[in-house]
Amino acid sequence: MATVFIHATVTLDGFMADAEGGVDWMFDIPTVPEDEEVVKKVMTNIGAVVGGANKTATVEDGEEPYGGALQVPVYLMTHEEREPVERKGTTYTFVVDDIARAVEMAKEAAGDRWVSLLGGSISRQCLQLGLVDEIHLDVVPLLLGDGISLFAGLGQRVDLKRVETPGFAGEAHLRYRVLR
Amino acid sequence: MATVFIHATVTLDGFMADAEGGVDWMFDIPTVPEDEEVVKKVMTNIGAVVGGANKTATVEDGEEPYGGALQVPVYLMTHEEREPVERKGTTYTFVVDDIARAVEMAKEAAGDRWVSLLGGSISRQCLQLGLVDEIHLDVVPLLLGDGISLFAGLGQRVDLKRVETPGFAGEAHLRYRVLR
Numbered sequence: 001m002a003t004v005f006i007h008a009t010v011t012l013d014g015f016m017a018d019a020e021g022g023v024d025w026m027f028d029i030p031t032v033p034e035d036e037e038v039v040k041k042v043m044t045n046i047g048a049v050v051g052g053a054n055k056t057a058t059v060e061d062g063e064e065p066y067g068g069a070l071q072v073p074v075y076l077m078t079h080e081e082r083e084p085v086e087r088k089g090t091t092y093t094f095v096v097d098d099i100a101r102a103v104e105m106a107k108e109a110a111g112d113r114w115v116s117l118l119g120g121s122i123s124r125q126c127l128q129l130g131l132v133d134e135i136h137l138d139v140v141p142l143l144l145g146d147g148i149s150l151f152a153g154l155g156q157r158v159d160l161k162r163v164e165t166p167g168f169a170g171e172a173h174l175r176y177r178v179l180r
Numbered sequence: 181m182a183t184v185f186i187h188a189t190v191t192l193d194g195f196m197a198d199a200e201g202g203v204d205w206m207f208d209i210p211t212v213p214e215d216e217e218v219v220k221k222v223m224t225n226i227g228a229v230v231g232g233a234n235k236t237a238t239v240e241d242g243e244e245p246y247g248g249a250l251q252v253p254v255y256l257m258t259h260e261e262r263e264p265v266e267r268k269g270t271t272y273t274f275v276v277d278d279i280a281r282a283v284e285m286a287k288e289a290a291g292d293r294w295v296s297l298l299g300g301s302i303s304r305q306c307l308q309l310g311l312v313d314e315i316h317l318d319v320v321p322l323l324l325g326d327g328i329s330l331f332a333g334l335g336q337r338v339d340l341k342r343v344e345t346p347g348f349a350g351e352a353h354l355r356y357r358v359l360r
Contacts, residue, residue: 012315012317012331012340012354012356013194013330013331013332013334014193014194014331025337127323135192137192139354141339141340141341141342141356142337142338142339142340143307143331143334143337143338143340144337145331145334145335145336145337145338146334146335150193151192151193151194151323151325152193152332154193154323154325154326155325155326156325157205157322157323157324157325158322158323158325159321159322160192160321160322160323161321162321162347162350162351162352164347165345165347165352166347167342167344167345167346167347167354170342171342172342172345172352172354174192174319174347174352176192176321
């Protein structure tokens with residue numbers, strides 16, 4: 001059965017983007033080959049992606065999850081029925097409001113591979129629904145001071161088990177299992 | 181010259197305490213001897229402590245920084261003049277409103293050892309004033325969902341360099357240098 005995991009790059013103060021949604025700061029931070037290796041290893045395991053409703057605009061802008069590096073099915077939450085979109089070999093399926101169903105569809109599509117949850121709102125909702133198996137954070141060495149938080153608003157306690165947290169010259173990579 | 185550092189135990193979502201200031205969750209988390217070693221090594225380096233005005237009540241309650249394990253001068257912010265208090269071999273000096281002065285006094289007292297900043301407000305203010313050399317976080321494997329945040333409200337970007345981030349069965353220990 002597919003492992004469902006939250007996958008995010010965050011600052012040390014837990015922001016995925018600045019208050020306007022910008023992530024320019026991400027590209028200011030030098031990474032080292034070991035950082036790229038960790039990310040690449042995770043990415044090869046991914047068999048499907050679930051993104052929040054705010055990612056729908058991203059599709060229309062021609063942006064793709066993981067910069068288009070993954071050719072896997074993408075499930076996006078939406079508030080209105082929409083036909084699937086196919087672009088550059090990737091199928092985007094829209095799921096109206098029912099996150100548990102989107103995750104279930106993604107798990108079926110992923111098979112033995114992993115389902116990546118992208119975005120703060122979808123991640124927090126899946127945590128609240130008990131749908132998350134693991135959390136993988138790539139922590140960049142920076143305090144952003146303000147912005148769009150990965151976990152703010154979660155509103156409930158979730159116990160974790162540290163799996164591995166390698167740190168290289170650039171980033172710290174924190175991997176946790178959710179205890180249920 | 182003394183190194184000034186933020187020293188905090190936080191959850192993976194960045195909280196030092198729950199919304200009521202409670203830290204009971206901290207004692208639910210099993211640590212391993214390696215975790216204790218990291219904390220002990222840091223503690224032996226500390227030569228003085230600076231705490232926020234909210235720590236003043238703590239002193240009156242008979243609570244001490246680090247549970248009384250350190251016998252070093254403690255400087256606490258206050259809004260009104262107060263005489264120093266001596267208890268169990270520790271001198272508590274109260275500094276009215278001027279955080280930079282409190283840090284300066286603590287650095288003089290610490291000599292070549294380190295000055296520990298305790299608490300969110302004092303930590304953020306010292307970051308804003310450019311007074312912080314390092315940040316040491318002991319990250320417990322837990323999302324608290326809500327509470328008193330270490331960094332929320334910082335409001336400005338601070339660039340960091342990862343120094344070391346060992347992780348053991350219990351905690352991840354994140355140590356960063358502040359770049360200026």
